[in-house]
Amino acid sequence: MNGLAPEQRAALAATGVLDLQHPEVRAAAERALADGAEDDTAKAVAFYYAVRDGISYEVFGTGLSETDLKASSILKARRGFCLHKAILFAALCRSQGIPCRIAAARVRNHISSPNLTKLVGGDVFLHWFNQVWLQGRWIKAAPVFNRLLCRIYRIPPLEFDGTGDAFVQGHVAGQEMQYLDTPVLFDAPTAEQLVQHVASHHPLMVPASLRVPREREIAAL
Numbered sequence: 001m002n003g004l005a006p007e008q009r010a011a012l013a014a015t016g017v018l019d020l021q022h023p024e025v026r027a028a029a030e031r032a033l034a035d036g037a038e039d040d041t042a043k044a045v046a047f048y049y050a051v052r053d054g055i056s057y058e059v060f061g062t063g064l065s066e067t068d069l070k071a072s073s074i075l076k077a078r079r080g081f082c083l084h085k086a087i088l089f090a091a092l093c094r095s096q097g098i099p100c101r102i103a104a105a106r107v108r109n110h111i112s113s114p115n116l117t118k119l120v121g122g123d124v125f126l127h128w129f130n131q132v133w134l135q136g137r138w139i140k141a142a143p144v145f146n147r148l149l150c151r152i153y154r155i156p157p158l159e160f161d162g163t164g165d166a167f168v169q170g171h172v173a174g175q176e177m178q179y180l181d182t183p184v185l186f187d188a189p190t191a192e193q194l195v196q197h198v199a200s201h202h203p204l205m206v207p208a209s210l211r212v213p214r215e216r217e218i219a220a221l
Contacts, residue, residue: 004196017087017191020095022072028054029095040098041134041162044141047092048160051085052143054078059116064198065210069191082128082144083194085195087129089143099133103140104197105183119213120202127177131166131185142167 014061019025032050037043056079060184067073071091074084086102093100109126117123141160150157160166164204186193207213 020091024072024075045162086128102186103183106180107177140165140167
């Protein structure tokens with residue numbers, strides 16, 4: 001499959017994903033800011049850690065449907081992969097008036113399981129992260145791996161201070177991410193735009209059901 005079928009595009013058409021006025025998004029922002037972060041940098045840092053450590057990192061069983069892509073759905077399910085975390089971080093930042101966009105770049109040699117490598121069709125992955133406007137410039141941030149996952153992979157957590165980029169994951173034994181091209185930027189994406197981008201690079205990740213296949217389903221694809 002190269003891209004989305006017409007019926008898939010119709011299902012996703014004009015569906016926004018940054019539902020920053022949703023009660024779950026607003027409540028998550030309030031919880032993250034409970035310690036009294038006041039300026040935009042402190043707020044963005046608080047949101048980064050809320051997304052990184054408060055939401056699990058899962059691929060199999062994570063949805064790519066219209067509903068599953070919504071920031072509020074990600075919050076409720078407490079799970080997601082790098083695309084979902086980028087959506088949630090952007091929604092939280094924008095809920096406080098902080099400009100934030102979603103970015104996607106191709107990378108090679110990403111740390112992953114053999115099953116995920118099979119699912120995406122090789123060792124070249126889409127890495128989703130954010131660009132957040134702080135202190136007069138766009139700063140890259142990738143709230144992907146939480147502390148538990150970092151312990152599993154034996155890599156250091158990716159830290160963010162709001163003043164410098166935090167999107168190149170620490171590595172062990174040559175597992176660093178090698179960026180292959182200029183990132184594609186999404187300022188106000190619809191579900192269709194994001195899923196189309198996934199489908200164009202990883203067609204097996206977007207089957208007709210618009211859900212990421214679970215591990216046990218990969219052999220049938």
